[in-house]
Amino acid sequence: MLSSGRIRKLNPQVSSELRSQTIFNSLASVVQELLRNSLDAQAKVVEIRLDLDSLAVQVADNGVGIPADDMSMVGERYHTSKLKQIKDLPFISTYGYRGEALYALGLVSRLSIVSKSDSGDVTFVRMISYNSNTEVYDYQNYTNDGFFRVEPIKKNGTIVTATGLYCNLPVRRQQIRAVSQFKIIDEIRHIVFQSLVKFPDVSIKVLRLDHDSLNPDILINYSPSNTRKTDNFACIFRNIYGKSVLPKFHTLEAEQRGLQLTGFVGTDPVSSKRFQYIFFNGSLQGYETTRIAVNQTFKESRFGDIPESVSYRTGESPSKKRSRLSWVWPVFLVCIESVKKGATIEADEITKFVVKVFKQFLVSQGFQVDSGPSVFGSPRISLSPSKRRKTSPSGDEEPRVKKSDQLDSTFLNVAESGLTSGNYRIVRQLDSKFILVSSSNNLGGKVLLVIDQHACDERIKVEALFKDFIFLVLDAHTNLSLRVVEPVTFAVSSVEVQLFEEYAENLNKFGIRFIIEGLTIVVTHMPQIILEKSDIDADILRRWLLSHVNDLKEESKSAIVDTYSINDWFPFVRHLPTFLIDIINSKACHSSVVFGEVLEYSEMEKMVRQLLHCRLPFQCAHGRPSIVPLVNIQ
Structure with a gap:
């Protein structure tokens, strides 16, 4: 001191x-x-x-x-x-x-x-x-x-x-x-x-x-090669971050009420929101509200949907193929100039203007968007020509659910229901789909709860699978890497090569090994959990790995895994590559008890007992509720 x-x-x-x-x-x-x-x-x-x-x-x-x-x-x-x-x-x-x-x-x-x-x-x-x-x-x-x-x-x-x-x-x-x-x-x-x-x-x-x-x-x-400012913007972006991030794009030009907008938007979604830029009068701005509104517009249009031609999960319906690759975010750069120098422009006005421009872009690509009431007329917009994307077939689809790797345990007020080990009674199975349970609540009365038998079994299995896999990852004596019969190769940009070089050790921990040949990644080893899948091609693997290394770069996942122990398996789940989380979730789902399956009393008792020992008992692997309180009984 x-x-x-x-x-x-x-x-x-x-x-x-x-x-x-x-x-x-x-x-x-x-x-x-x-x-x-x-x-x-x-x-x-x-x-x-x-x-x-x-x-x-x-x-x-x-x-x-x-x-x-x-x-x-x-x-x-x-x-x-x-x-x-x-x-x-x-x-x-x-x-x-x-x-x-x-x-x-x-x-x-x-x-x-x-x-x-x-x-x-x-x-x-x-x-x-x-x-x-x-x-x-x-x-x-x-x-x-x-x-x-x-x-x-x-x-x-x-x-x-x-x-x-x-x-x-x-x-x-x-x-x-x-x-x-x-x-x-x-x-x-x-x-x-x-x-x-x-x-x-x-x-x-x-x-x-x-x-x-x-x-x-x-x-x-970088050297300017185009006379049009909007074309140079895309050229700048590709030179800095690589063409693979922006393989195809549309230039944007719009004008409205003293504001001029130029820029571009990519036609293919990516796994990260980091490639979204809004400049005002030449300076990069935060404009978080504007970005949130733009991303919500793209999300509602189903911009990140996977085409039916992509076989991502064998046997899954098209509705379950949607957005599983987590490549849902648009790449864009917009530069807004105030025609009148020194004029005060409200942030809300900029947000409405930018969202309107992107809605017209989405419509031009064949996406369905809610145009909403006109705020101040339609801006005069010029979009570069492009092949229109086909809309997805109509029909009812499952609602989107929260990403499973967020692990948010908040659901209604089930925690106060008093449903704990030894404090419940199995009443009966309902319609071969649900388990009816009674329990003493914290108010001294009784409560009836319905347990979704599929969601219940899925939660039990997914936690067991996560625990087993993470044990193998953290075990210094276990090597998850298995040599593939035919190495998987895919092209990347020079920037992406640096990402793979930087995070090679992290990928090795999960059994993924590769060599770099110029601008080509050659994957030579993968863990058994990936090799078990029959529908993995080079494009899907490229998307998976790029999504993970970008997560590591943005520090939304930890690159260092050696600081965890097997007792820390549950908090470690969120640091697994998202594609491995999806694979494990899918594996748990497909092996779980299904609707229509008749259960013996002992089977129901065992499931409920195991569910109450789970770290996140109140939702299934995909975020749907596993337990719903029906009524309090005085």
Whole structure:
């Protein structure tokens, strides 16, 4: 414990270093600030180089460059060319204006700034090493080599190189190095994506040094190729996140009451809501209410339904094939611009406008949507041509139920019914479907309850199956991997390759092993529970695995399973891959007692007794209630 002492002012160097960590708290934040500087300098070509092992970054651009007379002030605190007085703030259109970024970066790295302005003939260099400044000098005296070699600037531009990040702050450096390179790259992809949406006419390349081959890996290589802004948006998205996430799309263009909307929407659902972006006046916005309304619209239209041609579950009705793959979310990007600059636009108005546009898209694809009352007329919308999707056949279908892996035990007030071991009596079987039970309630009276015999047996079996499978997963002496007769291969994007590389160990825990050959995944081993199924093809397996690695990336499931013990099997269920949860649920359902099956008294007694020992007795594997209270008897 630190001893108490007098309050005193921090040393200026200490306070500056502490402040620099609030500006640059990650490697991605360094890339973001330097990229924004390039875009503020009107650059049309930007190249970003990364050395993730040594924590070094270089950003080179062909912007206007820094005049020779200003080079001595570059990196000085509160020195900027973007702001002169406070009253100019509302009119600032650049990312930065405070004169803080390069100063803060010079406190925590060896920083070199090489620049040539469009009005000068000489390239100048300024070096700042952990706040130790040097004089500005001519590029001819600058020595450099290796991955971050700086070539002479021919016309104009700036090259900023920061090496040895946080070497003077070892604890902070250790924390940053502990972050997986995959997560760092993913953050940088997101930063570049946001920047390109605002500046789609800029070319950006991102390279990473591969220390094994000592050659650069190209992570991003985007150049605008279309004159239409909406086409460039889709090109940007595919370049950053891969074409497999957006195989087909429609461009969107709409206008209504002072709002202009451009963007795209994918025609195929995906397993994650992370690929949904709403920009307003060039800035990425939260607009959670708008996203919820859009997703609800897509859900009601049955956008994520699996076509009947997909054989997902042998013997299941079409209604049970729906949405089992969990690929129900649309991919979309919409950019909304206010025609009148500075005009106040209510969030609710934006939501109604965006939902209206997506409803018209769904109608154009053959989906049925409730258009509802017109809020303020129909927007003028242009959709790119596409093959219309056939509507599903009419007829009654089972209502959708809550996802089983959410494990929500809330159901009516059954817990207060007093139904506990030894406190109930089997009355009789009803219609060969239900078990009628009486029990003493908490109010001193009696209550009659109906137990769904199929749901009851399904809950008993599914918990036993989960417990057995998780025991095998957590047992260090058990290998779930069985070699498949014919390896299953499928193509993925470069981004998805990185996902498989990052989470290979997690998939191995569940018996799934694979090798990566370029942009192809070759699955060589699977657990018995998957091999038992006869209807698994490459496309379904690809969807399953991509859905799981995306869940791991978004941390909705834990990538680390070794921290659990067999006694923790129940909370561990939610971290199983969703497709394994679905398979186990289906297996329990198909092996359970069915409606119409006559049960002996001893069989009913055994089922109820086992149900009361379940961790989640009040619902079946698919979320339907297993016990319903009928009436209190005084």
